Amino acid sequence: MSTNTLIPLNRNAAEFISKPKKMLINGKWVEALSGETSQTYNPATGEVITSVAKGGKEDIDRAVNAARKAFEEGPWPKLKPNERAKLLLKLADLLDENAEEIAHLETLENGRSVKFSSAMAPNAAGHFRYYAGWATRLTGETIPTSRPGDVFNYTRREPIGVCGAINPWNGPFMAAVMKLAAPLSTGNTVVLKPASETPLGTLRLGELIQEAGFPDGVVNIVTGPGSTLGNALTLHPEVDKIAFTGSTDVGKQIMKNCAETIKKVTLELGGKSAHIIFADADYEVALKNAANAIFMNSGQVCFAGSRLFVEGKIYDKFVADLADYAKTYKLGNGFDPDTILGPVISAKQKQSVLNYIDIGQSEGAEVITGGDAAEDGLIQGYYVKPTVLGNVRNDMKIAQDEIFGPVVAAIPFHSVEEVIEMANKSIYGLGGGICTTDVRKAHKVAHAMRTGNVWVNTYSLVDPASPFGGYKQSGIGRENGSAAIDAYTEIKNVWINLD
Numbered sequence: 001m002s003t004n005t006l007i008p009l010n011r012n013a014a015e016f017i018s019k020p021k022k023m024l025i026n027g028k029w030v031e032a033l034s035g036e037t038s039q040t041y042n043p044a045t046g047e048v049i050t051s052v053a054k055g056g057k058e059d060i061d062r063a064v065n066a067a068r069k070a071f072e073e074g075p076w077p078k079l080k081p082n083e084r085a086k087l088l089l090k091l092a093d094l095l096d097e098n099a100e101e102i103a104h105l106e107t108l109e110n111g112r113s114v115k116f117s118s119a120m121a122p123n124a125a126g127h128f129r130y131y132a133g134w135a136t137r138l139t140g141e142t143i144p145t146s147r148p149g150d151v152f153n154y155t156r157r158e159p160i161g162v163c164g165a166i167n168p169w170n171g172p173f174m175a176a177v178m179k180l181a182a183p184l185s186t187g188n189t190v191v192l193k194p195a196s197e198t199p200l201g202t203l204r205l206g207e208l209i210q211e212a213g214f215p216d217g218v219v220n221i222v223t224g225p226g227s228t229l230g231n232a233l234t235l236h237p238e239v240d241k242i243a244f245t246g247s248t249d250v251g252k253q254i255m256k257n258c259a260e261t262i263k264k265v266t267l268e269l270g271g272k273s274a275h276i277i278f279a280d281a282d283y284e285v286a287l288k289n290a291a292n293a294i295f296m297n298s299g300q301v302c303f304a305g306s307r308l309f310v311e312g313k314i315y316d317k318f319v320a321d322l323a324d325y326a327k328t329y330k331l332g333n334g335f336d337p338d339t340i341l342g343p344v345i346s347a348k349q350k351q352s353v354l355n356y357i358d359i360g361q362s363e364g365a366e367v368i369t370g371g372d373a374a375e376d377g378l379i380q381g382y383y384v385k386p387t388v389l390g391n392v393r394n395d396m397k398i399a400q401d402e403i404f405g406p407v408v409a410a411i412p413f414h415s416v417e418e419v420i421e422m423a424n425k426s427i428y429g430l431g432g433g434i435c436t437t438d439v440r441k442a443h444k445v446a447h448a449m450r451t452g453n454v455w456v457n458t459y460s461l462v463d464p465a466s467p468f469g470g471y472k473q474s475g476i477g478r479e480n481g482s483a484a485i486d487a488y489t490e491i492k493n494v495w496i497n498l499d
């Protein structure tokens with residue numbers, strides 16, 4: 001373990017967590033009506049960070065009422081588009097100004113190395129700037145119809161209304177940004193529920209939203225357990241749309257709840273993404289991509305390249321080299337300047353990942369590296385060593401279930417047809433990777449993969465302009481790009497009789 005001194009916590013972040021955190025409802029910071037609180041924990045140490053309001057169903061009612069009022073009576077949906085854009089741009093500037101604090105809050109509550117969380121605020125600012133641009137570009141169509149007489153037919157894009165948003169813990173700050181930028185640019189109001197493990201960055205974003213000058217009730221943030229709050233939000237008759245990011249199991253429950261009032265629903269769910277390494281790939285690029293695709297954020301990435309398909313003739317060497325590569329990742333507290341891999345989010349998640357490694361071994365997989373919890377000195381936090389499992393078949397549980405930890409299942413293949421068939425044999429279809437120097441093969445395989453995102457000779461690139469989402473049980477709809485504008489607007493068709 002490193003003996004480095006940890007990077008000291010940013011002063012504003014320290015000040016932020018020094019007080020119990022409240023919820024943002026109708027422009028005010030309020031306690032839960034029940035007065036209850038819960039605690040958040042630093043996954044690197046297991047220590048309490050701070051206490052947070054534990055909202056209940058009645059707090060969801062307050063927040064939804066505020067969002068409804070802001071939508072029906074408030075200036076927000078009727079505000080001139082350039083006024084909405086101006087506020088989004090102001091928020092982006094505030095994110096840049098508070099970048100270090102935001103990075104530190106993410107590392108504190110999620111565990112991710114500061115090296116990587118430092119990119120968070122600039123990315124978030126870029127996201128708000130991109131959607132600020134959309135606010136003034138929400139045009140409709142004029143449609144030449146074939147009806148008799150003289151009619152003028154056109155469409156308008158209108159906001160959907162009150163949007164409920166529910167987020168996971170694995171990339172909490174960017175998840176919050178992605179649940180706000182597109183709906184706000186299109187004139188919706190939002191009730192946002194972060195994961196109970198990671199509410200802090202989202203609450204700080206709420207403060208910056210207020211500082212930017214967004215009207216009261218346009219953004220409301222309610223903290224507390226998913227089972228009660230999430231249920232109340234998804235069943236609430238005054239909520240018009242739900243945007244959920246999280247596990248496929250909870251996504252199924254949310255779809256059922258939304259059916260009650262036919263809410264619009266977008267779901268960003270789990271994945272078990274195939275990463276295909278052909279023997280003709282640039283070997284060093286492929287090795288680096290394969291490692292980063294699974295181990296970043298300790299494997300807690302929805303599109304992690306967790307099923308690694310390696311062409312038979314290079315399989316043994318590639319898997320051995322990947323294991324050596326994995327050993328070079330420094331595991332530790334995210335505030336250690338040398339750390340590449342932080343902890344997983346909780347003791348429960350750590351146990352779940354370790355259980356999967358045991359299951360894999362009982363199925364006949366071989367642990368090439370990793371496989372166990374932590375190095376000496378890291379035992380208090382929730383650490384799992386980067387793990388490479390060899391000798392894996394695609395039908396094993398470890399190749400089909402989303403483990404959501406730093407564990408890669410390496411599977412050999414012998415032809416393009418075979419690997420496409422195996423890659424598509426999954427209930428999921430979120431991400432996917434291909435490493436090859438044959439451009440025709442790259443396109444052919446990319447087109448054949450039943451998955452929402454494919455990276456060729458790279459992995460994990462995302463951009464606010466580029467649609468992101470899943471096929472099959474990885475979700476419904478897309479975030480980012482113009483697809484998110486579709487997801488947050490209704491199209492109204494107007495007929496005018498000109499005769």
Ligand code: NAD
Binds near residue numbers: 168194245302
């Ligand atoms: P989770 O499904 O357990 O929880 C997600 C959110 O749902 C949390 O805020 C939780 O409190 C809430 N929730 C729990 N029960 C609920 C219910 N009955 N009704 C409504 N809300 C409820 O997921 P997690 O463990 O926080 O996150 C990990 C999962 O998220 C993984 O499956 C991962 O793949 C997925 N994920 C997907 C994407 C994507 O874009 N596709 C991105 C990040 C994470």
